[in-house]
Amino acid sequence: xxxxxxxGATAGIGAAFxxxxxxxxxxxxxxxxxxxxxxDTAAALHRRYGVQADTLAADLATDKGITAVEDRxxxxxxxxxxxxxxxxxxxxxxxxxxxEVTMLRVHCEAVLRLTMAALPSIRTRARGGVxxxxxxxxxxxxxxxxxxxxxxxxxxxxxxAQIPERRVRIMALCPGFVRTEFHDxxxxxxxxxxxxxxxxxxxxxxxxxxxxxxxxxxxxxxxxYKAIAAVSRFLPHNLPGQILRRKALRAGRP
Ligand SMILES: NC(=O)c1ccc[n+]([C@@H]2O[C@H](COP(=O)([O-])OP(=O)(O)OC[C@H]3O[C@@H](n4cnc5c(N)ncnc54)[C@H](OP(=O)(O)O)[C@@H]3O)[C@@H](O)[C@H]2O)c1
Numbered sequence: 001x002x003x004x005x006x007x008g009a010t011a012g013i014g015a016a017f018x019x020x021x022x023x024x025x026x027x028x029x030x031x032x033x034x035x036x037x038x039x040d041t042a043a044a045l046h047r048r049y050g051v052q053a054d055t056l057a058a059d060l061a062t063d064k065g066i067t068a069v070e071d072r073x074x075x076x077x078x079x080x081x082x083x084x085x086x087x088x089x090x091x092x093x094x095x096x097x098x099x100e101v102t103m104l105r106v107h108c109e110a111v112l113r114l115t116m117a118a119l120p121s122i123r124t125r126a127r128g129g130v131x132x133x134x135x136x137x138x139x140x141x142x143x144x145x146x147x148x149x150x151x152x153x154x155x156x157x158x159x160x161a162q163i164p165e166r167r168v169r170i171m172a173l174c175p176g177f178v179r180t181e182f183h184d185x186x187x188x189x190x191x192x193x194x195x196x197x198x199x200x201x202x203x204x205x206x207x208x209x210x211x212x213x214x215x216x217x218x219x220x221x222x223x224x225y226k227a228i229a230a231v232s233r234f235l236p237h238n239l240p241g242q243i244l245r246r247k248a249l250r251a252g253r254p
Pocket of ligand 1: 011012031033037084085106135136175177181182183
């Protein structure tokens with residue numbers, strides 16, 4: 001039975017990956033911080049799909065947490081889904097520097113270290129791979145969140161180009177707005193986001209697994225977001241900055 005390790009597996013996109021991979025017959029290793037929620041998620045997956053679901057409580061914003069997950073990955077897995085992540089409210093200049101550093105640790109350092117810990121066993125098996133959850137935000141400059149996701153895309157693509165084994169795949173997944181706990185947790189106001197732009201977690205994961213099987217290096221689920229990502233190449237690079245500046249002026253902030 002193949003094994004998949006998923007970070008951020010208790011909510012949103014990570015939980016949808018866990019359901020999908022359990023349905024596909026993967027044994028699971030679920031990673032997140034909240035131990036009770038991990039245990040409940042694992043028990044529900046075992047009940048519903050009959051698969052083994054182990055848990056590993058780890059905070060990927062800490063060296064100890066990353067090291068614990070690296071150790072588990074070195075025992076061998078077939079698929080790693082680097083999914084854990086979070087957002088910040090407000091404009092880049094308002095975010096405390098400590099929160100920015102934490103974001104870089106979870107979105108970049110953890111993704112780098114966990115990918116490198118997983119790859120040797122995956123390459124020995126000559127199949128499987130790594131899915132790194134980035135965002136369409138990677139295609140627009142908008143603070144540390146976008147920059148960290150741009151790193152994830154660039155890192156995944158460059159690594160994929162260096163892997164000689166045909167059936168070992170590294171893919172960056174770039175979803176648009178997805179209904180999860182992400183925005184509430186970050187106190188991000190979503191009232192201005194039109195309904196048609198929201199995607200469901202299951203739809204994102206279905207598209208991701210299809211693109212992964214096809215060997216794509218970057219997956220952008222949904223035609224609307226494919227178009228947005230394509231158009232982003234032709235937009236002025238400072239457009240999001242101009243929009244944010246106008247919003248801040250309207251709100252009476254400098
Ligand atoms: N939702 C969107 O619109 C959207 C769009 C594009 C990309 N994404 C990306 O998709 C990924 C998943 O986001 P989501 O929307 O599914 O978020 P979510 O619903 O808030 O779930 C986040 C998951 O990550 C875990 N997590 C958060 N911080 C962690 C840490 N320091 N260490 C370990 N686990 C941690 C959480 O569990 P614990 O709190 O128990 O640790 C939870 O399981 C993120 O990388 C995000 O940037 C989201």
